[in-house]
Amino acid sequence: MSFCKNCGNKTSELDKFCSSCGSAKGVNSITSRDNNINAINSEIKNNNIHIGDTYTYSNKIDPSTLNLTRSFIKPFWSKNKILAKRTTFVSLGSIGSIASIFSLYLSFPSNNAITQITTTIFTVFFIMMFSIGFYIKRSRFQHLIGLVNLETSKKDDIYLTRITCDCPWCDSKMKLRMIGPKENKKHQLLCQRNPSQHRILFDPTALSDIDDN
Incomplete structure (x- = not known):
C-alpha cells in the first residue's frame, strides 16, 4: 500500500494514477521540446496548438x-x-x-x-x-x-x-x-x-x- 504525494489518498502499487485527485504517481511535470509535448508517457509530435477564437473550417454554419x-x-x-x-x-x-x-x-x-x-x-x-x-x-x-x-x-x-x-x-x-x-x-x-x-x-x-x- 502507498499514498498519493498530492492528496495523501491510499493507492495500490500497481496504480499509475490516484483515484481521488487523478494525479500521476511519480510524474510531477509536463515537458515540451522541439514542437513536441510529452505528457504522462504520451507524446504529441509536430503539431501547432492554438487556444482562442479560431473558426477555421467550421462545418456548423447554416x-x-x-x-x-x-x-x-x-x-x-x-x-x-x-x-x-x-x-x-x-x-x-x-x-x-x-x-x-x-x-x-x-x-x-x-x-x-x-x-x-x-x-x-x-x-x-x-x-x-x-x-x-x-x-x-x-x-x-x-x-x-x-x-x-x-x-x-x-x-x-x-x-x-x-x-x-x-x-x-x-x-x-x-x-x-x-x-x-x-x-x-x-x-x-x-x-x-x-x-x-x-x-x-x-x-x-x-x-x-x-x-x-
Missing part, C-alpha cells in the same frame, strides 16, 4: 445565414452571359487535342522550336478544355483561376461566375478561393478582414441551380 451570392462574368461575345455549351467544350477539346497532337508529331522532324512550343501550348489548352467539359457534367462546379469559377446550368450551358458571402463572425465579406497544398486544394470562403482564421469549406451544392430562363 448556408442560409451566409447570404451566398453568385455574380456572372459576361464574355464580350455573349449576349446572355453564357460562355459556351458544355458539349462545345467536349467536342472542340477532343478535335483540337487530336489535331494538335498530330501537328506536334509532324513538327519534330523540322526541329523548329517555336512551332513545337506553340503546338504544345495548343495541345495542353485543348486537352484542358476537353477535361473541363467532361468533368463538369458531374460536378456542375469547377474552379478556373483566381476568383473565377465555371458553372453549368440545367440546360448544360457553362457560365463564368464569382461567389461571395457574408462572414458570420465579423460581418465582413468572404470570397471563394481555391487554396491549400498542391495535392489537396479545396474551395474555401475566406474573410477579407481575417482570412487566416475566418474561413469556411465551401460546398457547391449549397448554391441554387442556374436557371436559363
Whole structure:
C-alpha cells in the first residue's frame, strides 16, 4: 500500500494514477521540446496548438445565414452571359487535342522550336478544355483561376461566375478561393478582414441551380 504525494489518498502499487485527485504517481511535470509535448508517457509530435477564437473550417454554419451570392462574368461575345455549351467544350477539346497532337508529331522532324512550343501550348489548352467539359457534367462546379469559377446550368450551358458571402463572425465579406497544398486544394470562403482564421469549406451544392430562363 502507498499514498498519493498530492492528496495523501491510499493507492495500490500497481496504480499509475490516484483515484481521488487523478494525479500521476511519480510524474510531477509536463515537458515540451522541439514542437513536441510529452505528457504522462504520451507524446504529441509536430503539431501547432492554438487556444482562442479560431473558426477555421467550421462545418456548423447554416448556408442560409451566409447570404451566398453568385455574380456572372459576361464574355464580350455573349449576349446572355453564357460562355459556351458544355458539349462545345467536349467536342472542340477532343478535335483540337487530336489535331494538335498530330501537328506536334509532324513538327519534330523540322526541329523548329517555336512551332513545337506553340503546338504544345495548343495541345495542353485543348486537352484542358476537353477535361473541363467532361468533368463538369458531374460536378456542375469547377474552379478556373483566381476568383473565377465555371458553372453549368440545367440546360448544360457553362457560365463564368464569382461567389461571395457574408462572414458570420465579423460581418465582413468572404470570397471563394481555391487554396491549400498542391495535392489537396479545396474551395474555401475566406474573410477579407481575417482570412487566416475566418474561413469556411465551401460546398457547391449549397448554391441554387442556374436557371436559363
